[in-house]
Amino acid sequence: MPVVAGAGTTGPGVEMTRLRGRWRVTRPWPPRLRPFVHSYAGYWDAAASPYRVRLVPTGRAVVVINLGEPFAQVRRVGDADQHSQVTGSLVAGLEDGPRVCDHPGGQEAIRLELTPLGAFRMFAVPMNELTNRVVELSDVLGPDAGLLVEQLAATGDWGARFDLLDFALSARLEHGPDPAPEVRHAWRLLSLAGGAIPVGRISAEVGWSQGYLIRRFTEQVGLTPKMSARVLRFHRAMRLLTREGANLTEVTEVCGFYDQAHLNREFRALAGTTPGQIAAARLAEGALPL
Structure with a gap:
C-alpha cells in the first residue's frame, strides 16, 4: 500500500484504510x-476539518492518545455544564448514556478499546470511579503517560508506534490487579448472552448473593450487572441494525426486548437517538456523526 503523505510510514503488518475523510491505521495486537x-487503531485526518460525533455506550473503556490536535470538548449529553474543555490524551470509563465530542480537525491519535476487566487491570483503580467520566490519561497512568505520548508523537512509523504501545500495555497489564474469578465469570455470562440473562441467575451461577455480586461487579467493571446487561443488549441490537437488510422486528426478538416500544425507549435512554437513526448511520466504533 502506498504511503500517505503526512501520515508517516506504516511498517510490516500495518494496514491503512480511508474512513470518512480520515485514515485508519491498524495492526493485529x-x-x-x-x-x-x-481493539486499537491509529487515526490521521486527511483534511483538517472540524467534526462532531456522538459516542454511545459499548460496554468498553476507551483510551485516546492524542498525537495532534486534542478534542475541543467532550461532554455528556444533557450535562448542565456546557463550558468547553480542552482534553489531551484521555481515559473514558464505561458509560450508561451518550457523550458528544467536538474536534477542531487535524487529528492524529491512537484509540484503544479495553474490556472492562482489562481496564481494571491496566488502570489499577476501582472502575466505578471512572463510570461516566472522562479524565486525563496521566490522572490514571501517572507521569509515565506523558513520556509515552511524547515517544509515540516523535515516532513517524506506525509499526514502531504500535511496538511502543504493545510494550507499554504489556508492562502495565503484567503488574495490574487480578479481577475476582467470580466477576470474570459474571461478565463472561453477560457477554455471551448479550445481556439477556437475569442477575439472579448470574449470582446463583457464581455462588454469591445478589448484593455482594452487585458491589464487587460494580467496583471492577464500572456498571452494575443490571446496567451492564442493558448496555450489552443495546450494543448487540445496534450492531445488528447496522447490517444490510436488518429487520427491526427480528432484532427486537433476538435481543430480548419486550416489544419495539421497549427497544425505542432503551435507544432513547442509552444513546439519545432512535433505532432508525442508528440503522441509517454509518457507525464507527460507537461513534454517530452529527
Missing part, C-alpha cells in the same frame, strides 16, 4: 493483549 484489549 499480540496474543498476550487479547484478553484485555478489544
